[in-house]
Amino acid sequence: MKYKSALFWGGLIAAAGFVLFETSYEVQELEEKLGSLNRKIMVEQEAIQVLKAEWSFLNDPTRLETLSREHLALQPTEARQFVAMTIVPMRPSPTVAPEEAPLPPMVRNQTPGKTPNVATASTGDSVVGGGAIVQGGVQGGVVIPASASPIKPAPIKPSAIVPASAKVPPLPSAAKSAPAPVVTTRPTEVATKPPVTSRTLAPPPAARPQPQQAGFQAAPPPAAPAQHDSIGLLVARLGANR
Amino acid sequence: MSVPPPGIDPAHGAYSVPPPASKPRTSLSVALEQSRNRLMVTAAMVAVVFTAIGVKLVDATLFNHAAEPRPRMAAEVDAPPVNRADIVDRNGNLLATSLATQSLYADPKLVSRPDEVARKLSTALPELDYKDLLTKLSGDKRFVWIKRNLTPKQQAAVFRLGLPGVYFEREERRFYPASNLTSHLVGFTGVDNNGLAGLEQQFNKRLTTDPKPLQLSIDLRLQxxxxxxxxxxxxxxxxxxxxxxxxxxxxxxxxxxxxxxxxxxxxxxxxxxxxxxxxxxxxxxxxxxxxxxxxxxxxxxxxxxxxxxxxxxxxxxxxxxxxxxxxxxxxxxxxxxxxxxxxxxxxxxxxxxxxxxxxxxxxxxxxxxxxxxxxxxxxxxxxxxxxxxxxxxxxxxxxxxxxxxxxxxxxxxxxxxxxxxxxxxxxxxxxxxxxxxxxxxxxxxxxxxxxxxxxxxxxxxxxxxxxxxxxxxxxxxxxxxxxxxxxxxxxxxxxxxxxxxxxxxxxxxxxxxxxxxxxxxxxxxxxxxxxxxxxxxxxxxxxxxxxxxxxxxxxxxxxxxxxxxYINTAGQTTPPAPPPPPAQPKGSTVASVPPAGNKPR
Structure with missing residues (x-):
């Protein structure tokens, strides 16, 4: 009896000891793993820190301005390029549908067949008259300032002006060589996009052969912003108001 | 122990001698008493020490206080791995950040052939002077800086030499992506990353204690x-x-x-x-x-x-x-x-x-x-x-x-x-x-x-x-x-x-x-x-x-x-002239819409 109980207790102690040692080794292994993971995290974080610094260095406003002057045909936004929402004309109702609708002023090199069938109230005169100046407007674009400023001016967003139902389908690729009409710089999270700010920037925009510029051709994004005659009208009027 | 009845002394019963007779035995009993006391004191001390050791042993084994601290926590993901917080502008653009770099130092006692080490180092890092390096390496100090804040390329070059007695230490270096643009505001730090001017100096304590970036009211674009x-x-x-x-x-x-x-x-x-x-x-x-x-x-x-x-x-x-x-x-x-x-x-x-x-x-x-x-x-x-x-x-x-x-x-x-x-x-x-x-x-x-x-x-x-x-x-x-x-x-x-x-x-x-x-x-x-x-x-x-x-x-x-x-030279603040003809729509706007059909000028 005494012998049996001693055996029982001995066995129990041996089992407990075994489990204890197993657990201890397991913990040790996990700790080593944790240590190496933590070291890896540190290395990654240091790398991220370096990348952040590099990103900021590359986004230096002075550098960006030089680059934009070299490769883009953008100019600083002028006060006359901003309009209040109340002044934006509503799209006329599509009851009258003239077949030979004049081209929107900024859409060049476009085959007539592909012209969006859009009703417009503007006469050919106003479009042509505004045309030369429109380019000026196109060049600067209606820029939504990429700032985190508390109060935003009422910017001109194509989607805001035109009801969704009235949107014209995106231009076919034939129009790609035409400059994008409304350049919206999207507010980035870290809003470093400085303005293209140079008074010495360019000769008057109208004097330039726009679509032939190599830099400019590369500029328009593949998905051209929705083009619409009311914006064309608007830009024409802005130009005319100068 | 029971107290013996008065008049009977069991220990001294055989002798029953009056006090003067006990004198020769007194010195012996005193010596006995003394040694017993000494034994008692020693035993007590040993007991105390062993008890203390026992208690400590129990404490150490059961309560695990004495164990080395183990890294049981995962590294914080958001905390930057550096000791000095970033400074950012109002839109979150970095104005100052710390980058980890490696600095090179040597223990001259462990450098066996200073001339060879100096020659090799000066070829790997051409901006170091051979003679200067030699005097540094043959000195009596146990620690000399050779070059601080090496680039990764330079570090690799020194690594490849495999020199004994030459070591790297991880250090931080302050980097200012906007450079001159904010230099008077942000200021700068010294070699040991203490702010010496501008906000780096003013917020030295804040930057070293709180890892959150310090956000300024400055806008980099306006700057x-x-x-x-x-x-x-x-x-x-x-x-x-x-x-x-x-x-x-x-x-x-x-x-x-x-x-x-x-x-x-x-x-x-x-x-x-x-x-x-x-x-x-x-x-x-x-x-x-x-x-x-x-x-x-x-x-x-x-x-x-x-x-x-x-x-x-x-x-x-x-x-x-x-x-x-x-x-x-x-x-x-x-x-x-x-x-x-x-x-x-x-x-x-x-x-x-x-x-x-x-x-x-x-x-x-x-x-x-x-x-x-x-x-x-x-x-x-x-x-x-x-x-x-x-x-x-x-x-x-x-x-x-x-x-x-x-x-x-x-x-x-x-x-x-x-x-x-x-x-x-x-x-x-x-x-x-x-x-x-x-x-x-x-x-x-x-x-x-x-x-x-x-x-x-x-x-x-x-x-x-x-x-x-x-x-x-x-x-x-x-x-x-x-x-x-x-x-x-x-x-x-x-x-x-x-x-x-x-x-x-x-x-x-x-x-x-x-x-x-x-x-x-x-x-x-x-x-x-x-x-x-x-x-x-x-x-x-x-x-x-x-x-x-x-x-x-x-x-x-x-x-x-x-x-x-409005104000005029006389100090009147009411505009005199009637407003221009109301051809324009109301509201303060820049552009106006010309009437349809009119040719814009």
Missing amino acids: HIMKKELQTTIEEFSAIGAAGIIYDVRNGEVMSMVSLPDFDPHNPTGLDPDTLFNRATLGVYEMGSTFKIFNTAMSLDSGKIRVSDTFDTINNIKVGRFTIREFHAFKHNLTVAEVFQESSNLGSVRMALTLGVQHQKSFMTKLGMTRPTSLELPENGWPLVPNPWREVNAMTISFGHGMSVSPMHTVNAAASIINGGVLHPPTLLKRDPAVEVPGEQVISPKTSAMMRRLFRFVVTDGTAKSANAKGYVVGGKTGTADKQKGRSYARNSRMSSFLGAFPMHDPRYIVYVLIDEPKGTKKTYGFATGGWVAAPAVGRIVKQIGPLLGVQPVDEASPDVINAT
């Missing part, structure tokens, strides 16, 4: 525009320096602060001290005519002087050996509005004298002109204030001489003059929108509204027409001060400044530009005054920053704006 325009102006007028500030009048945030010439914060040593000098905060200058802002506000706020009152601006004033005269003589007496518009010295002096010396002194003190500003920079200048404040001082201070303050003082006080009369302490840190901005009412809102009209008047019809930026309703005040050289004023070296604000019907921002010693050019007909030098720069800056700050351009001819900003 760039300001610097560019100041640089252009310096080159155009061959000036020796410049300072510029963009300031939010509603909450006292400094949105841009530039002082030229600036420096590279990565390498600030051995530079001309002039480049390290912050003209915008540390430099105190006689501000010239921009002080007429405060003189006029003081006069109007006292209630004793109205904007339509006339002052003698024909007869010069003689004080002792000085004569106070105008820059350009006037042929008639001027109203307060004209004194401000034309920047008349004599009118300002007579306005100040009407109110008295004490009034001026207390008003200037109220505007914070007699103490350093509350700006968070160690480079914060003390104003030079006359002591005692006599009548002659009051006279000169009325047009901005005889008292020197920093540009920051001027901007801060001017903001309170136009924002409705509340003086906010200036700050370089972004304010929490949830916390109310501290402020103190220094002038009445009515006076402030009148001052806005006068500001606008200077730009529409006064000395600063070139500051206009169409659509942004700029207003302001020019200032030109002759610089004091030694004991007298130099004729040809001056400080030209312009304090502009926009939009004047509802002021949001002040743009201040100060040019140090500009020289007139042919284009300006030889003039180098504030109106010719600084005002056009402010106009250009406003044009560029207006869209960035989200200020909506308005039609300057619209009745709303005219009603809010």
Whole structure:
């Protein structure tokens, strides 16, 4: 009896000891793993820190301005390029549908067949008259300032002006060589996009052969912003108001 | 133990000897007693020690206090792996960050062949000098720095040599992505990463204890525009320096602060001290005519002087050996509005004298002109204030001489003059929108509204027409001060400044530009005054920053704006002419829609 109980207790102690040692080794292994993971995290974080610094260095406003002057045909936004929402004309109702609708002023090199069938109230005169100046407007674009400023001016967003139902389908690729009409710089999270700010920037925009510029051709994004005659009208009027 | 009955001594029963007989045995018993006591004491000590060891053993094994601390936690993912926090601008762009680098050091005791090690190291790192290295490595020290902050490439090169006794240590190095653009603000650190100037010095403790980035009120884009325009102006007028500030009048945030010439914060040593000098905060200058802002506000706020009152601006004033005269003589007496518009010295002096010396002194003190500003920079200048404040001082201070303050003082006080009369302490840190901005009412809102009209008047019809930026309703005040050289004023070296604000019907921002010693050019007909030098720069800056700050351009001819900003030379504030024909739709807008069918011109 005494012998049996001693055996029982001995066995129990041996089992407990075994489990204890197993657990201890397991913990040790996990700790080593944790240590190496933590070291890896540190290395990654240091790398991220370096990348952040590099990103900021590359986004230096002075550098960006030089680059934009070299490769883009953008100019600083002028006060006359901003309009209040109340002044934006509503799209006329599509009851009258003239077949030979004049081209929107900024859409060049476009085959007539592909012209969006859009009703417009503007006469050919106003479009042509505004045309030369429109380019000026196109060049600067209606820029939504990429700032985190508390109060935003009422910017001109194509989607805001035109009801969704009235949107014209995106231009076919034939129009790609035409400059994008409304350049919206999207507010980035870290809003470093400085303005293209140079008074010495360019000769008057109208004097330039726009679509032939190599830099400019590369500029328009593949998905051209929705083009619409009311914006064309608007830009024409802005130009005319100068 | 039971006590034996009295009279019987069981131990000594056999002898039953009277006390004298026990004497020979006494020494033995004493010795026995003594050794027993000693044994007891030793046993007790041993017991105590063993108990202590036992307790400690139990404690160590069961409660695990003595075990080495183990890293049971995962590394924090968001915490930066460096000891010094970043500094970012108001939009989150990095202005200062710490990067981990490796530094090379040696233990000369473990370097067996110094000449060979030195030769190999100087080939791997060509910028090191062989002889210098040799003396370092053959010294008696146990630790010498060889080179700090190696690039990864250099580190790999040294690694490949496999030299004994040469080691790397991880260090941090401060990096400033914006470099010169914010050098006077952010400052710099020394080799051991202690802040030595600017915000790095001011917030040294905060940066080393709190890993969260320090967010400033500065906007990097505005900083760039300001610097560019100041640089252009310096080159155009061959000036020796410049300072510029963009300031939010509603909450006292400094949105841009530039002082030229600036420096590279990565390498600030051995530079001309002039480049390290912050003209915008540390430099105190006689501000010239921009002080007429405060003189006029003081006069109007006292209630004793109205904007339509006339002052003698024909007869010069003689004080002792000085004569106070105008820059350009006037042929008639001027109203307060004209004194401000034309920047008349004599009118300002007579306005100040009407109110008295004490009034001026207390008003200037109220505007914070007699103490350093509350700006968070160690480079914060003390104003030079006359002591005692006599009548002659009051006279000169009325047009901005005889008292020197920093540009920051001027901007801060001017903001309170136009924002409705509340003086906010200036700050370089972004304010929490949830916390109310501290402020103190220094002038009445009515006076402030009148001052806005006068500001606008200077730009529409006064000395600063070139500051206009169409659509942004700029207003302001020019200032030109002759610089004091030694004991007298130099004729040809001056400080030209312009304090502009926009939009004047509802002021949001002040743009201040100060040019140090500009020289007139042919284009300006030889003039180098504030109106010719600084005002056009402010106009250009406003044009560029207006869209960035989200200020909506308005039609300057619209009745709303005219009603809010109109004043004429007689001091009348109601616009006389009927509004232009209502061809334009209502609302303050820039563009107008021409009637359909009309050919646009």
